[in-house]
Amino acid sequence: MKNYLILIISIFFIVPFCSYSQNQSDNDFKEEAKAIEKLTIKSIKLRQQVNPESENEELIKEMKILDSTLLHKVTLFLNEYGWKSKKEIGELANMGLLLAIQHSSTEEMESFKEIVERAYQEDKVEKSSYALYVDRLKVRNGLPQIYGTQFYYDEKSASLRFNEIEDFENVNKRRKKVGLAKIEKYAKKNNIVMN
Template sequence: MDYKSTAERIIDLRNADLALRDKLIQDGKLGEGYDEEMEKLHNRNAKILSDIIDTIGYPTLNKVGKEASEAAWLVVQHAIGQPDFMKKFAKLLERAVNENEAEPRSLAYLIDRIAVLEGKPQQYGTQFDWDESGKLNPNPYDDLAKVNQRRKDIGLNTLEEQTLLIRRQVENEKQTPPADFEKRKQEVEAWRKKVGWIK
């Protein structure tokens, strides 16, 4: 079966996501909480991708090609308001990785994002956030030596190297830490409860 049009549709979802992200960076709004327009787009994209998965199954490399398969992962990675969808996709992605039909790195990023949203330590140190001193650091992880070994196993650099790269990226994008760290922390907690990540 030919999934060319499906692949194009998934890539369009990703492109809309990245275009809005770029716009928010240009407007200096990316770090100011979860933008309402972005939240709507992420939820809409998740719904469309969920329907696609219900129709064709997981968008593997074999079905839709590398670009669309990675685009599907990005849509899920950003669907933070949809806990059930992200967890369902993570299981499908794990199966695809075991069958060499998806990238292990994608699974690492998704596992970590879900862990952080649930308030658990991450395994690969892929997720970063501002701390109370206004520095960008990895979200809590279990053990640095284990994290670096897991990263190495899937072809990622060390967490120390990645931290420097991430900090440079946000500097280039002119992202700044939240003006009121405590207020933002409380807003994030309230949002996580509202969408169902934590009780």
């Protein structure tokens, strides 16, 4: 009888505590995702103001601070909760996970490679966003890009140009697989000179 009473009292205290812990964890999860979403919106708006042809140092400094803040939040989130799909955290927060990584240093991008690959395999990353990540990392490592998403401002010709693209003849086939428009359309939209 005494053991039975102890068991009942234990259940009375443990069950509500577990329930409270779960609710608190869900709230933390949602708050963190909301914070990432807000920073992502801010980052997108700020990037829309940047003109690749003229460097606004104040804007670039603000962007670097924002990138660092977003990366810190994303790193903590990934360590705590892992990569979440847009269904779980919303489209903008999901986009923010990869946005933060893409705008980090090459070493940081490399350090996230395994988790990005896994998230892509599990359909937790948009195919087009994954293509941007792959291309940016390749270009930063001095390799030809796969999907033709990366370009630079060429001062000699005063125009935007694509970074080297591997197997250019088949780039549109690869772009189609990840939901990207034909490279000619992409070039026209972004005023990129086709070589």
